[in-house]
Amino acid sequence: MSIAASRARPSGGRPTVPNYPHWQAALADAVTDPVELGRLLGLAPSIGEQAAEVLKTNDGRAGFSLLVPRPLLGRMAYGDPLDPLLLQVLPRREETVPSRGFTVDPLGETPERRSPKLLAKYQNRSLILTTGACGVHCRFCFRRHFPYVACSDQADEWGPTLAALRGDPSIHEVILSGGDPLMLDNDDLRRLLWQLSQIPHIRRLRVHTRLPVLIPQRVDDGLVEMLAGTRLPTRMVIHVNHPAEIDGPVGSAIGRLVDAGIPILSQSVLLRGVNDRAEVLTELFLRLIDLRVTPYYLHQLDRVASAAHFEVPIEEGIRLVDQLRAQLPGYAVPRYVRETPGQGSKKVLA
Numbered sequence: 001m002s003i004a005a006s007r008a009r010p011s012g013g014r015p016t017v018p019n020y021p022h023w024q025a026a027l028a029d030a031v032t033d034p035v036e037l038g039r040l041l042g043l044a045p046s047i048g049e050q051a052a053e054v055l056k057t058n059d060g061r062a063g064f065s066l067l068v069p070r071p072l073l074g075r076m077a078y079g080d081p082l083d084p085l086l087l088q089v090l091p092r093r094e095e096t097v098p099s100r101g102f103t104v105d106p107l108g109e110t111p112e113r114r115s116p117k118l119l120a121k122y123q124n125r126s127l128i129l130t131t132g133a134c135g136v137h138c139r140f141c142f143r144r145h146f147p148y149v150a151c152s153d154q155a156d157e158w159g160p161t162l163a164a165l166r167g168d169p170s171i172h173e174v175i176l177s178g179g180d181p182l183m184l185d186n187d188d189l190r191r192l193l194w195q196l197s198q199i200p201h202i203r204r205l206r207v208h209t210r211l212p213v214l215i216p217q218r219v220d221d222g223l224v225e226m227l228a229g230t231r232l233p234t235r236m237v238i239h240v241n242h243p244a245e246i247d248g249p250v251g252s253a254i255g256r257l258v259d260a261g262i263p264i265l266s267q268s269v270l271l272r273g274v275n276d277r278a279e280v281l282t283e284l285f286l287r288l289i290d291l292r293v294t295p296y297y298l299h300q301l302d303r304v305a306s307a308a309h310f311e312v313p314i315e316e317g318i319r320l321v322d323q324l325r326a327q328l329p330g331y332a333v334p335r336y337v338r339e340t341p342g343q344g345s346k347k348v349l350a
């Protein structure tokens with residue numbers, strides 16, 4: 001009998017997900033204890049214990065806790081320590097090994113701030129750090145050590161950010177980022193969108209988010225109406241790395257946004273052990289185009305401390321993208337890009 005077949009798997013093979021009345025309830029019920037995570041997935045106890053050790057070591061430097069919403073957990077395979085969704089969220093010993101060239105602020109963003117919440121790095125478009133909070137903690141996150149304290153969560157403290165935007169008529173597009181802007185509730189978002197729409201030189205809006213993939217219930221009536229109703233033509237860019245992240249409810253959430261006239265683009269990070277094979281990326285991008293999502297960026301990993309084990313060498317990434325080009329419609333192949341500190345745009349690698 002093969003090792004895989006001999007693993008105990010309960011029927012269904014995936015953890016069950018409770019029925020939540022709304023997205024905030026799903027968020028509040030996210031798994032934060034690594035030992036519990038291991039137990040829910042039927043993993044050897046040592047895996048959760050080791051993750052807890054890693055978190056303790058990390059906490060000395062910068063806290064980046066475990067956070068896994070159960071709707072995402074429900075898409076992980078039971079009993080598989082190498083599940084590609086699990087690998088994105090599970091603290092592993094590799095995190096504690098310092099790696100040359102991997103730093104706390106790999107993009108040099110700290111000096112690019114116009115106000116505590118505004119990153120004006122590229123021409124014509126500015127990025128608002130709406131909140132430091134996220135619906136999941138991705139271990140490879142390039143902002144995992146970011147000094148978010150200054151922008152933590154006073155949703156009505158938009159004054160300085162809005163003033164900076166009003167004062168710079170060269171800014172035509174505002175990108176809501178974070179953290180995850182959809183962590184704000186609809187009332188806070190509506191207020192922000194209203195204020196932005198009052199600034200005449202702002203013509204477009206973009207929302208960079210992972211929440212529709214994590215907790216598809218976040219795409220509720222209020223959100224769809226708000227995004228479809230603002231004067232600012234709005235695009236959404238969803239962060240998604242593996243085809244198994246897209247289940248039926250995620251597909252429906254995306255369908256509602258597209259039906260409401262909101263174009264959706266995707267961005268993915270090329271990750272060792274998660275999506276570094278042509279078959280996996282092909283399936284991901286086919287699923288996305290079938291949902292009317294346009295693959296936009298495939299990111300080379302930013303060299304953030306504690307994430308070195310996720311890195312795929314650029315030459316290998318270029319080979320992968322060449323393989324995708326041979327198999328997919330042109331519009332299904334995202335631009336493979338890297339961010340370099342101090343550059344005026346992302347650098348296209350393939």
Ligand SMILES: *Cc1c(COP(=O)(O)O)cnc(C)c1O
Nearest residue numbers: 119121122125126127175345346
């Ligand atoms: C990626 C990025 C943008 C948007 O760049 P596009 O190429 O227009 O998608 C804007 N600001 C920052 C800081 C970014 O990292």
Ligand code: SF4
Nearest residue numbers: 134137138141179210
């Ligand atoms: S969703 Fe994005 S910002 Fe949030 S932890 Fe993951 S990579 Fe970082």
